[in-house]
């Protein structure tokens with residue numbers, strides 16, 4: 001069984017993103033970049049499936065600037081076998097990413113595409129579902145438990161008021177909830193080994209995939225959550241504030 | 250300009266409040282708003298839904314294949330209806346986020362997730378980077394697919410409307426069985442739904458155990474509050490997963506949000522920063538949660554919560 005894992009390079013989620021002074025976008029120059037945490041979960045799960053001999057090959061793919069190579073290397077240090085780098089200078093929207101992934105699914109013929117439910121920068125939560133629709137495949141979104149067996153995937157999904165268990169017919173697109181597992185840290189020897197694993201580099205322009213922008217980001221602005229933070233000295237004082245000042249109880 | 254709104258309901262027979270917010274958001278896009286109710290055995294729900302304010306027509310698609318709202322058949326269904334609509338709106342909950350992007354793939358549209366504001370018919374505001382940044386986006390798609398947050402659009406009234414009910418007879422075949430339903434594990438709770446409760450009280454890692462959540466429950470009883478949690482509390486197994494508030498959990502905006510023994514990580518704030526009043530209870534004066542609170546008490550939860558319970562009882 002072959003698993004394809006798309007991995008996105010994003011601003012590290014521990015870093016507070018800053019808006020560019022002209023409000024045209026988010027400052028990414030000189031900022032620490034990491035693998036999207038949801039994709040780390042996907043890589044971890046794929047590697048575990050390989051260790052359990054359920055998967056035979058784990059291929060990772062990243063789309064973006066040449067630096068996405070680092071993200072692929074991280075995934076390979078975790079245990080993925082090889083990488084595909086699709087280079088593009090543009091910020092691509094989920095529809096375009098899904099179309100590019102569709103191209104490589106057709107080429108690579110994986111049994112499962114395992115990917116993050118959302119990217120921690122844009123939080124669109126869309127690429128996996130769009131890809132599943134384009135392929136006519138089953139989709140399992142927000143998955144916190146996954147069992148693969150002959151031609152089927154049994155999944156537990158996180159839904160609005162609990163969990164749901166579904167059985168998907170493979171091939172399928174599966175998107176990860178962070179609860180699926182605890183991703184490992186790559187060991188130094190594995191980081192060294194990953195440097196020798198193959199990466200195939202392709203320019204987006206050579207693929208002939210339509211990536212015309214449908215959703216233009218006009219401007220961005222910081223959304224402050226700072227409040228006054230009045231520290232009260234006692235529960236009585238708090239009750240007084242809530243009843244007489246805020247009038248919420 | 251006609252708008253189709255996908256309704257989301259609880260497995261009992263309650264139309265979710267976020268569906269009513271989606272209708273009010275749809276009303277900002279077009280004058281003709283139709284709601285779509287999908288599922289099986291929908292008689293009771295159809296009657297209820299037809300009374301919602303803000304919709305002229307209620308489309309009802311009833312079939313065993315829709316009983317569990319799996320994205321594959323439901324997206325096929327909506328695609329078959331999409332020709333008549335310029336906008337398709339879904340609630341930005343787990344259900345809407347499962348179905349709407351799949352529909353977008355079928356229709357070759359870039360979906361717009363988590364809309365919090367409509368600027369005009371093609372310009373919308375949505376949070377990115379765990380809500381720390383708001384992006385204003387313009388869609389060039391002829392047909393626009395949006396999921397909307399329940400927290401910023403006032404819900405339409407449950408009754409008072411009188412929509413005509415139209416049963417959809419030509420349901421698209423969906424016999425492919427790509428996905429088979431096995432089991433539903435609902436977390437049982439007699440409390441109000443987290444996303445529509447007037448008061449939410451959330452506990453973090455500092456609660457130390459699931460048993461200690463009883464302290465929060467006693468306060469919730471006094472305020473008819475829902476109980477939430479940070480990811481750390483959920484991951485530690487104190488409470489079920491669907492209690493989680495934040496970037497990867499529920500988005501809430503109650504009148505009063507009480508954050509107990511949680512530090513206020515940006516990913517948590519993503520889920521509650523639009524609350525009207527925020528109260529923090531934390532023993533660490535440096536905890537970031539105080540900077541995003543209206544009122545704070547510095548102290549040990551095990552001392553403060555019983556005092557708060559007593560004060561609420563004495564009201």
Ligand SMILES: Cc1cc2nc3c(=O)[nH]c(=O)nc-3n(C[C@H](O)[C@H](O)[C@H](O)COP(=O)(O)OP(=O)(O)OC[C@H]3O[C@@H](n4cnc5c(N)ncnc54)[C@H](O)[C@@H]3O)c2cc1C
Nearest residue numbers: 006007063091093094115116118119122124125126127217
């Ligand atoms: C400030 C700002 C301005 C922008 N301006 C524009 C603009 O003008 N035009 C434009 O087209 N886009 C623009 N973008 C980018 C665009 O909005 C998003 O990248 C796009 O919506 C993709 O969604 P997502 O990454 O959130 O996907 P999601 O659906 O949230 O991601 C889900 C999964 O898809 C996979 N995935 C997503 N992207 C990649 C990738 N590159 N490589 C590998 N796997 C991937 C990952 O597995 C990920 O976990 C901008 C973004 C920002 C932050």
Ligand SMILES: Cc1cc2nc3c(=O)[nH]c(=O)nc-3n(C[C@H](O)[C@H](O)[C@H](O)COP(=O)(O)OP(=O)(O)OC[C@H]3O[C@@H](n4cnc5c(N)ncnc54)[C@H](O)[C@@H]3O)c2cc1C
Nearest residue numbers: 453454455479480481495496497510511512517532533550
């Ligand atoms: C991609 C991503 C997505 C995430 N999504 C979410 C999400 O949706 N929701 C979410 O919540 N988190 C999310 N997180 C995790 C988030 O970053 C934090 O790790 C988490 O919110 C921390 O939980 P906490 O505040 O309960 O724990 P901590 O940060 O450990 O805080 C515990 C607090 O309890 C206080 N405390 C301890 N004992 C007591 C006591 N006796 N009395 C009073 N106070 C006490 C301490 O002072 C401390 O401030 C996400 C992280 C990532 C990377």
